[in-house]
Amino acid sequence: MESFLDKKGWKLDFILNTHEHSDHTSGNQGLVRRYGCTVYSHPGGIGKIPHATHPVQKGDKILSSAKEYLEILDTPGHTFCHVCILLVENQKPTAIFTGDTLFNAGVGNCLRGGDPTILAKTILEQFYPLEEEILLYPGHDYLETNLKFTLSLNPSNQDAIDALEECSRLPKNIEFLTTNLGKERRINTFLQCDHPSSELLKNVSIKISPKRLLDQNPTELFILIRSLRDKW
Incomplete structure (x- = not known):
């Protein structure tokens, strides 16, 4: 830097x-x-x-000008001291900097001072409503690994297959894919918990212990997927 x-x-x-x-x-x-x-x-x-x-704190605005500003979001889950930063230009959110809360095709783990139930609440309540055009800038590039995890649960996800192929063509540690939230909703299982495919539900139910049928409870599904990712 x-x-x-x-x-x-x-x-x-x-x-x-x-x-x-x-x-x-x-x-x-x-x-x-x-x-x-x-x-x-x-x-x-x-x-x-x-x-x-x-x-x-939540709602604070920094680097504020007549046309743009950064807005603070309070986003606990990965830790309880986590914020994300939303870029707003001409009154429209255009990008979000998510630290270790939301990754490309994944979310942060909760193993060092976090809580998956709280993370689920943060993602479901704060990220699900955001506009599809918003660009995502996470704190780490775990896209390739996360896409492989997505495909372990949802192997017919063509968007994830295409993204993994595109990712594999990039020079390692030099370039990375920048996605928007619209694309993330197609490749990120954690953003599909309110409308999971039958394939996703079936594979999660098979992989959890003990195996059981799942209903479409978004919070429960999110937590189960997070637990599978922890062990994957």
């Missing part, structure tokens, strides 16, 4: 950490030392995130 800023001749005004895990915050110390920048985080991250002193 420093070399990029140097090349552009830019300075760093602030850092906004989506959550407290060290793979997202370990650069804070060096950047604050060099640039004297402010570190923003979820209120629960103050004291956990290096140099975080300024809390942001």
Whole structure:
């Protein structure tokens, strides 16, 4: 990041950490030392995130101008100190930065201070209603692995098959696919819990222990898929 800023001749005004895990915050110390920048985080991250002193809460707007702003979403589940950032341009949401809450073809795990029931609530209530055109920028690129998991449950999902083929053609660690929420709803099983295919329901019911028939309860299905992904 420093070399990029140097090349552009830019300075760093602030850092906004989506959550407290060290793979997202370990650069804070060096950047604050060099640039004297402010570190923003979820209120629960103050004291956990290096140099975080300024809390942001649901509905806060930052980098606000007449035509665009970033809006803070409170998105617990992966951890209880997690925020996502929605870019709004000309009064229309156009992109979302999701940290470890929502990934391409997947969602974050809940193994380090999270709760799958809370994550299900966050995804179902905050992400399901968002417009299809919104671009997704997650904190990690797990697309290839997540697509293989999707196909383990929904092998006839042609959109996932096509996305995996496209993903396999990209240079590793250089390029990644940018999707929108419309595409995610076709390739991400976690975004299909309110309208699961019969194939998805059947395969989840076979793979869980003990095996049983499932009804179409979105929260229950989400939690079961998350548990299968944890063991996959």
